[in-house]
Amino acid sequence: MKRHVALALLLLLLASCSDKDKTTTPTVENITESVYASGVVKSKDQYQLFPMVSGVIQQILVTEGDVVKKGDALMKIDNEAAKLSTENARIAAEYARVGANSEKLRELQEAIDLARSKKHSDSLLLVRQRNLWAKEIGTQVELEQRELSYQNSLASYRSAILRFNDLKKQLNFAAAQSQKNLQISQTLSNDYTVKSETDGKVYSVLKEEGEMVSPQTPVAVIGAANDFILELQVDEYDIARIKLGQQVLLHMDSYKGQVFEAKVYKINPAMNERTRSFTVEASFVTRPPALYPNLTTEANIVIQTKKNALTIPREYLIDGTYVMTEDEEKVKVKTGLKDYRKVEIVAGLPKDAVIVKPAP
Incomplete structure (x- = not known):
């Protein structure tokens, strides 16, 4: 008998929690509208170095991590015919x-x-x-x-x-x-001596001694030694909302749980037709203690922020313009800013209203 009573109480508690999870009331809080972007870290002025001539690599004069000056010899290509x-x-x-x-x-x-x-x-x-x-x-x-x-x-x-x-x-x-x-x-x-085109650091040597190279084959990756930028990909549907100077909030797998700040300084006007996205470049405002080229990042480019906004969870919105009250009444609302979790209610819903989460 006691087991039956305990089971009934447990079912009643679960039902109560379930009903609670399906209802909510608007919350007054700050909301930030942003555009999602994924990308990578790159050293500033990072580039692939190509030889001027074809031939076999005779000698490699640098290793990854070496700091070089403009004009420094990086490798030599066999040039007997040139001699x-x-x-x-x-x-x-x-x-x-x-x-x-x-x-x-x-x-x-x-x-x-x-x-x-x-x-x-x-x-x-x-x-x-x-x-x-x-x-x-x-x-x-x-x-x-x-x-x-x-x-x-x-x-x-x-x-x-x-x-x-x-x-x-x-x-x-x-x-x-x-x-x-x-x-x-x-x-x-x-030309048979491959030289650095800028001051910087050798991040990658792509070939080995004895390998054949040509002017179409990159042999090294070089970039600024201590200056890094973000190269972000923004969907074509969002690019019109991106402006120079906008704040970028980002996190990286290398620094889990930490958020860093950057600022948009360049919007490349040509769209990548394969990915249907635009490349946006941002410079760090706050940065991790150690950075390396090609680290991946996920970022939100802040479009605008509003304080003390009346918000509800996005999943409570029906067809983008309606909410369901606890009396099962479908009410039309006017929305404002949206982020990935919340949506601002500009008109149509009082602060103390109880709304119901629509069935999936």
Whole structure:
């Protein structure tokens, strides 16, 4: 008999608790409307480093965690062909040097000197013949021959100067061109050394010595050593509500139970068509003591906050605009802010109303 009484009391207690769980009254409290976003931690200016040329990695000069400066060598790619090309360009540049062609220039300079002497000699003979002709000595044919010889000598002299200047221009051009080719070859040779593009930390070395790489293959991940940001993904339906400067509240699996604060500083305008989401970047206001790239996070971007709002649990709302009273009366209400648990009631429901949770 006692067992039956005890069982009846237990059933009555459970029924009472069940009825209590299905009813509630509005609560006056602060409510914050926010947009959910998931994302990852990244070091500021984090990027993947790609080699400039294809080849086999000959030597890796850094390890994960190393701090590097802009221009520091990170790895070397086998460049035997580049070395040979550079040496060939150096030989060509040396051969094309003006100084290396001094004998050709000297030969033409001697031709100029000889033509000048011939012109001078013919000029003197022409003057003498003219003086003789003025005294009616000699013939017209002899005078014309002297004039023709002088004109030929003058033309030869000018031609020798032109040949000398043309050769000098050609040699200067060939020397400059060969020097440029050498510089290009040296630059290409330098491309076989993979260098850091910024100051920062090496977070990941993606290849090993002996592996083949190409300009389409990343070889390392580098970013700021102590400056981290959040890269968040926001659904396309919510992106219009996101503004610069909005507060971000976030938590990470690495720091369970702790909430950190950040602020939106960049909204990327291009949508990812595959995920139908936008990338939003935020900077930390309060941050954990230790951070690493690619830590996952879940965040709420605060849209607006209202103090002393009249709220009810969201599951008590019917079709978004109605609630059910304890008298089973369906009452229309006007809603305001919403978070993932509560909804603000702006009008239609008194503070002391008792409402019933709708059946699932």
